[in-house]
Amino acid sequence: MNKSAIKAFVKRTLGCTCPDKVFDEIRHEADASLAQCESPVSRIAVGDRLLIYLMCTDSLETVARELPVMIRDGQAERDSCGFNRFRAVVCTGNIGAVANSADAVFARNTAKDDRVHLHVVTREQVRDIVAADG
Numbered sequence: 001m002n003k004s005a006i007k008a009f010v011k012r013t014l015g016c017t018c019p020d021k022v023f024d025e026i027r028h029e030a031d032a033s034l035a036q037c038e039s040p041v042s043r044i045a046v047g048d049r050l051l052i053y054l055m056c057t058d059s060l061e062t063v064a065r066e067l068p069v070m071i072r073d074g075q076a077e078r079d080s081c082g083f084n085r086f087r088a089v090v091c092t093g094n095i096g097a098v099a100n101s102a103d104a105v106f107a108r109n110t111a112k113d114d115r116v117h118l119h120v121v122t123r124e125q126v127r128d129i130v131a132a133d134g
Helices: 003-013 020-024 060-081 095-109 123-133
Strands: 026-029 041-046 050-056 085-092 116-122
Touching: 003 020, 003 026, 003 041, 003 123, 041 123, 050 060, 050 123, 060 085, 060 095, 060 116, 085 095, 085 123, 095 116, 116 123
Parallel strands: 050 085, 085 116
Antiparallel strands: 026 041, 041 050
16 A cells, blocks of 8 residues: 555545644555445545545446445445545546536435535546555
């Protein structure tokens, strides 16, 4: 696991303002299978504050089917484990279309939860994270 790449991604790409001390403990599970998702999801826990699920796809159908599961499971884990925030991240090579679809799915599935955030990023932006374990 490349902790410095994860820290850079979380701070620069996701805009996290957590203090540096939070990054002393980073846990990264490259293939955290979710019960109703066919796509692999990476799970990153930063200290006891931030939980991130990351899914890579170019498929609008996958976003429509699996992003709600990712959001639901992420919110549940955030609440049960005491994290402050949950960030759902979709990385894609089809940023425009996937971002539009993901935004619509996110709006329907977050019930005004201001501790949940969606990020749609390019594959280049997560290259060092995804490559860190594989």
